[in-house]
Amino acid sequence: MAAVAARYKDLQDLGVEVISLSVDSQFVHMMWEEHELSKMVDGGIPWKMGSDGTGAVGKVYGVFDEDAGVELRGRFIIDTDGVIQAAETLTPPVGRNIEETIRQVKAFQRVRESGGTEATPAEWQPGQETLKPGPDMVGKIWKVWKPNSQ
Numbered sequence: 001m002a003a004v005a006a007r008y009k010d011l012q013d014l015g016v017e018v019i020s021l022s023v024d025s026q027f028v029h030m031m032w033e034e035h036e037l038s039k040m041v042d043g044g045i046p047w048k049m050g051s052d053g054t055g056a057v058g059k060v061y062g063v064f065d066e067d068a069g070v071e072l073r074g075r076f077i078i079d080t081d082g083v084i085q086a087a088e089t090l091t092p093p094v095g096r097n098i099e100e101t102i103r104q105v106k107a108f109q110r111v112r113e114s115g116g117t118e119a120t121p122a123e124w125q126p127g128q129e130t131l132k133p134g135p136d137m138v139g140k141i142w143k144v145w146k147p148n149s150q
Contacts, residue, residue, distance in 0.1 A: 002040035003098040008047070014105050020045075021052040023064075023071055063089050077104060079112065 004011070004018060011018060024032070029049045038044035055071060058064030063074035075096055077086040085108050090096060107120040110130065118130040121144060129144050131137060 001045060002037055003095070005037070005041040005045045007098050007102065010102060011105070014102070014109065016105055018047050019050065020047065021050040021057055021071070023052055023055055023058070023069065025053065026051050075101060077101070077108060079108065
């Protein structure tokens with residue numbers, strides 16, 4: 001949460017809306033914000049945290065652990081049409097990578113802007129070449145992926 005908050009302006013500049021939920025109550029969120037998060041990020045978390053006390057939303061997204069009564073750390077990139085484009089679920093000991101989230105948002109936006117005529121290869125970064133899926137690309141992806149191997 002603190003890593004996302006630290007990059008919140010960058011996410012807003014990309015048109016991203018951040019929503020966070022947990023099974024904790026609003027009072028636990030307030031304590032967490034006051035005693036932990038605000039010490040990690042100047043100004044604390046700049047969005048409201050929602051409470052999913054029964055785990056209903058977490059169940060829909062497949063991140064609610066019924067036995068423990070908690071939600072796993074899930075991250076979902078949902079496009080403007082409400083379609084989940086990416087999902088990542090991690091157990092509590094491993095944190096997420098906000099740089100990778102931002103990279104993926106930019107990649108999905110690039111693909112969307114192209115009308116689906118382009119795809120981004122693994123580890124693609126803005127400014128790098130994209131793939132143009134089609135018969136002409138078959139057997140030639142390596143030329144984009146590893147152009148110095150020719």
